[in-house]
Amino acid sequence: MFESMIFVLMFIVLLGIFSQWLAWRLRMPAIVVMSIAGLLVGPIFGFVNPQESLGEIFSPLISLAVAIILFEGSLSLDFREVRSFNKPLTRIVTLGAFIAWIAGSLAAHYIAGLSVAVSFVIGGLFIVTGPTVILPLLRQAKLKPRPAAILKWEGIVVDPFGALLAVFAFEFIKFINGNVTLTSFLLFFAGSIFAAFLGWLFGWIIGKMFEKGQIPEYLKAPVVFAIVLMVFVFSDVVMHETGLLAVTAMGLTMANMHIASINDMRHFKENISILLVSSIFIMLTASLNPTTLVDIFNPHIILFVLAMLFVVRPLSIWLSTIGTDLMNNEKLLISWIAPRGIVALTVSGYFASILQESGYKDAEMLTALTFALVFATVIFHGFSIGWVAKKLKLSATEKPGVLIVGGNAFTAELAKSLLDEQMDVLVVDDSWEQLRYARKLGVPIYSGDILSEQTEYSLDLTPFPKMIAATEVDAYNALICSNFVIELGRDHLYQTAASQTKEDDYHPSLGGKTLFDSTANIYELTERVLRGHVIRKTNITEQYNYEQYINGREEEVVLLYVIRADGSLKFYTTKSELQANPGDLVVSLTPPTKLQDKINDKISQSKE
Known part of the structure; x- marks a missing residue:
């Protein structure tokens, strides 16, 4: 024709x-x-x-x-x-x-x-x-x-x-x-x-x-x-x-x-x-x-x-x-x-x-x-x-596994919360000392530079379709995300907020999606964990919906991620406004206050 x-x-x-x-x-x-x-x-x-x-x-x-x-x-x-x-x-x-x-x-x-x-x-x-x-x-x-x-x-x-x-x-x-x-x-x-x-x-x-x-x-x-x-x-x-x-x-x-x-x-x-x-x-x-x-x-x-x-x-x-x-x-x-x-x-x-x-x-x-x-x-x-x-049990896991680069108190707690939900998780850092927090919590670790050639051939990344760069160096976080764009896709790459105060010092568009909110850099998140902030999980139900949860949370609460009823994992980012439906699980970094404990008690009662 x-x-x-x-x-x-x-x-x-x-x-x-x-x-x-x-x-x-x-x-x-x-x-x-x-x-x-x-x-x-x-x-x-x-x-x-x-x-x-x-x-x-x-x-x-x-x-x-x-x-x-x-x-x-x-x-x-x-x-x-x-x-x-x-x-x-x-x-x-x-x-x-x-x-x-x-x-x-x-x-x-x-x-x-x-x-x-x-x-x-x-x-x-x-x-x-x-x-x-x-x-x-x-x-x-x-x-x-x-x-x-x-x-x-x-x-x-x-x-x-x-x-x-x-x-x-x-x-x-x-x-x-x-x-x-x-x-x-x-x-x-x-x-x-x-x-x-x-x-x-x-x-x-x-x-x-x-x-x-x-x-x-x-x-x-x-x-x-x-x-x-x-x-x-x-x-x-x-x-x-x-x-x-x-x-x-x-x-x-x-x-x-x-x-x-x-x-x-x-x-x-x-x-x-x-x-x-x-x-x-x-x-x-x-x-x-x-x-x-x-x-x-x-x-x-x-x-x-x-x-x-x-x-x-x-x-x-x-x-x-x-x-x-x-x-x-x-x-x-x-x-x-x-x-x-x-x-x-x-x-x-x-x-x-x-x-x-x-x-x-x-x-x-x-x-x-x-x-x-x-x-x-x-x-x-x-x-x-x-x-x-x-x-034949030869396919890579379908669970939304997460690889976290950067060893510190916050990433250890974040990894432990994911591990408790039966997800594959691994914390990677080139410093054995920085991995002590994860080791103490029983979280799987790998000591080595994620960008090194040796790591490429000794570490199986197949179970981890999502990656978080949460080191203390913003430029390195961006470099990690840029390096794995081909393998994982930009939608599955995340990094913590920049700690620099000058806009000219850092260009977040070069890396992955910025996690949580613009003030939650890795120093702030780690400091909160060391001060006693804990990761809490809240079940969204018909009796206690997402709007009630948002309106009732304290100002210092940092929203981390949502696990959908179907098992999918969604992280909060600076450019996404997540919604949660009944059956979803909302996870946050929360001050250990009595008010929050009371809310969790009410949620447990409503489930019963």
Whole structure:
């Protein structure tokens, strides 16, 4: 319908981001919404066909986008993250991938009816999961750290090797048939080694330039962006399908150089990655031929997909992890979650054409076979990952846990009040002495700098969706909040009021939301606790409503937070006027007066 190339590009990007937003609003897997959106505007209603509109630049655009996505994913692969479970991970990405290749190839031959040659090519490709599908699922599901890390590492590390394995199988078939010499076959291995070396070399060079300050901050992300594209293209020109290996090696190298400014660059690439994933999924699904869509329902294809889901994947995980310390519930989750995505779609299209040119007519089935596996895994795994994780007790807690930075008398009392309500809470401070208040009350603590690199890898922040910065240094509080904006979102970051008297000294807009009221800085709050002020909890009922509570409270009372009847937690801030309904619990810092005790007695009587 729309023939303008620039309009099609605009429409794809807009639809992709809208799909991401809609998935967030509906709490659905983003990749599922994007796939459905692409099918609706493409083969079903025929609004756009990106492959026809973009012509020759369609495939290069997707290839470059996949390279950037894979590099961004590999940039998060720090070896320190997997020290405690490197054995099961190593087994999964080596022995597990090999078992998946053999078993998947046999399924393609005996169930889907493909020839042995085509089966072993496509079997190698189908070992991939990839960051384009697994990372959005992990972002949505909020798994516990170990299974999440294993799925992330497997998806990123195996992704380039799946494409290489398909190339290897194809070259091996040609070698067996006498179509290529042993020298040509060995060149494949040389090309793969060259790609890995090229990625390592440029990753190391860029990393060293960053460390020595030879690239200004504003140019770091653009420089890396350009180098990634260059490494991918150059490697792919030398040996087809080795570009993904090169960019993965580059990202892995930079991630483990522990460059101080790597986080800022990673945040930029995360934003780019989300944009690219959204756009590519729309492009691929919208370009699907209606005939291929019908072919997906071929009984042989359906049986093959079921075999991949319920036989091949579980077999590869359970066999490869024998003798490791993975728990059975972790094995069950990992053996179920293996969504295929963009790499499988793009590379299978390439092999479908060259295999047909080589005389394998059954290769025309590859496109429908791949789309069927991609759609099935995206939908089944996308909708089930959260439910399965909960059933297996591998999802992060849903309770509104709070991490409090700053050890003092007030934060200790605040943490104890949250802990008493069965919430996850942790007090962090780099001074062991400052944590004495929390230790005395039996509150969980962590001694270390929340912004240090060591803390990032030794402290699991998953149970704490909310963070309070309550140290005695206002600028440090703002820095903490700014540092965790990407991970937690500004709405879940709080800091105590500024203690400075001059407006020019401090800019609260740079940090999180200001807690309680503008006069309740950490010095004032701590002093009140040391003078005997206590944290009191008031139940709001039909007989004693919120308005009565507000009108009856003393002037010195500081309103802290409200726990809703549904268990959600809301903090009072300088810019929010909370209301409490019957069934809610209002928590405040209160002078220990007889009047307040009488009010609490009345509340207890009304509940009875």
